[in-house]
Amino acid sequence: MPHTRIRLADLAVAIQQNGEACLCRAYAKATLNEMQGAIADPNQAIAIKSDQSAIHFNRGTDRSDLVDKKGAVDDLTKAIEITPDNVET
Secondary structure (H helix, E strand, O other): OHHHHHHHHHHHHHHHOOOHHHHHHHHHHHOOOOOOHHHHHHOOOOOOOOOHHHHHHHHHHHHHHOOHHHHHHHHHHHHHHHOOOOOOO
């Protein structure tokens, strides 16, 4: 099932070029433990639209899984800066 999600998200990214499609693909990759890909997709999403806290939050948690603590803290801090009233994102 995650492989199907990745293929569908690939199509969505190609058609829509939006951050949400990139996040869907990142989530599918993370479920397959493809963590480098799970980090690359939020990078692309941030390049498209950097003001979505969910993008930074998701990349931060994935970076934490990769033991990139500084990157994780930076992303989670950015998520809080974008939506300080929604620290749970």
